[in-house]
Amino acid sequence: MQNIWSTEAWAIVVAACTLALLGILTDEWFIASLVTLGAYIAWLYHRMLKLEKWIRKGTKTSQVYEDRGFVGIIIRQLYQQKKIYNQRKRKTKRILRRLNQNISALPDATVLLNSEFQIEWCNEPAMYLLNLRSPQDLGYKINNLIREPAFLAYLKNPGDREYIEIQSPVDESISIQVRLVSFGGNQSLLIARNISDQKQLQESLKNFVANASHELKSPLTVISGHLEMLDAEDGLSDTGRRSLQTAQRQTERMKDLIQELLLLSQVESYRLAPDEGDRVSITELMANVMTALEKYADRERVSLVLPENLFLLGVNIELEGICINLVENALKYSSPGTPIQVKWVESFRGEYVFSVEDQSSGIDVEDIPKLTKRYYRGAKSRADTSGSGLGLAIVQHAATKHGATFQIESEPGKGSCFSVTFPSYRCLQRAKQSASVMRLADY
Ligand code: ADP
Secondary structure (H helix, E strand, O other): OHHHHHHHHHHHHHHHHHHHHHHHHHOOHHHHHHHHHHHHHHHHHHHHHHHHHHHHOOOOHHHOOOOOOHHHHHHHHHHHHHHHHHHHHHHHHHHHHHHHHHHHHOOOEEEEEOOOOEEEEEOHHHHHHHOOOOOOOOOOEHHHHOOOHHHHHHHHOHHHOOOEEEEOOOOOOOEEEEEEEEEOOOEEEEEEEEOHHHHHHHHHHHHHHHHHHHHHHHHHHHHHHHHHHHHHOOOOOHHHHHHHHHHHHHHHHHHHHHHHHHHHHHHHOOOOOOOOOEEEEHHHHHHHHHHHOOOOOOHHHEEEEEEOOOEEEEOHHHHHHHHHHHHHHHHHHOOOOOOEEEEEEEOOOOOEEEEEEEOOOOOOHHHHHHOOOOOOOOHHHHHHOOOOOOHHHHHHHHHHHOOOEEEEEEEOOOEEEEEEEEOHHHEOOOOOOOEEEEEHHHO
16 A cells, blocks of 8 residues: 555655656746656556556456556456455356256256246257257247147146146157246246056056956956856845845945946046037936935035036036946035035036035035045045045046036035036037926925
8 A cells, every 4th residue: 555655655756756847947947847647647547547448448357557646546456356356256157057958968858948938958868859949049039939729728827736747749659747946036947757657557457457357347247247146045144134234235236346347447538629529418317317326314414506407518427427326425525414506507607517415514625636546545444434536537537528527515514515617519409497306205
């Protein structure tokens, strides 16, 4: 610091000496003052301009120069800051390079998107799973490059679902699971994973269950026939008859289970086209539901609201599966004597809504999303009632297959409402306004 001010002091001393010399030699003190001051200011300007040029060119450390005066303080400060900045930049670059290498090594396709869904970066698997090219596709909107409708719908409302499954744009035989994760406020990371092997395994498992169920059907019919024949015999002891009845009950359970497994594999197979299906009379369908529920002695507590002339486009046995499972569950899980309301109504949007409302003890909120998973049974139900845990999985898949939505609402202690809303393109005839209310048993 002392050095700096001594330089400036020296400059002033030199200026004063020059002024004195010029004044004595010319005796024109005013002009001598102007010349000396002008020279001093020009010297200062020269230093300032040199500094400005160095700053304008990016304060490069390689071009740093020395100034012994006060300008040197500014140069030194800027030089130090630039050095720190360069060190940080090098460190950040190193981290970014390592991160890039790590993400590139991931087997999942990873795409970095900005708030407009424009591609900012993608790794190598994104090229062979999503058909993206780097750097050619950088800056393009991903929704212009992947046109799959399910993907576009997911991009619009990513909060609706955790992930979606679509076919790879590169090869239709490859199934991919796509997940969108938002970060940093308005950016998102698109992660796509090849799940073809997993899908194939699931498919073969489904086929195995369907085939095994099918194969079990014939021997079970034979066993049940023989049990019926034995039942007709007179000479059976009490113990023998009790054993026979147990065997008959278990055979019936097995038959129901096989029936459910076969129906589940049928509804899972594919999604119906909007114009696919048979003309199903809901009046006749509800009559079949009643027959199927004859084993419930207290089914009088079920009241049914059904407008005339309801016809749906769909698969009869699958629609029946939806109705039987929901009404049967209401009978199974609500206390005897409590009312159950079954309704078919037309919404103002022209959809048909089938709903079953009961006054059971209700379902815990955290349990609701799990109910439609196959084999899932509520803890209380497992202890109190028999069942397979397949009923609501059948309802969910049959609804999806028909383009319908399945909704479960429940309030612990008050009861539950299960409803299936069929889209208007499945409704073949407008319902007449008058709806009849009847007991399911009298129906
Ligand atoms: P299952 O009836 O064979 O157990 P479901 O798939 O039909 O299988 O039902 C799954 C679970 O959902 C049941 O175990 C039960 O815990 C719960 N559940 C279904 N319907 C009702 C209902 N109406 N009221 C209360 N709980 C229900």
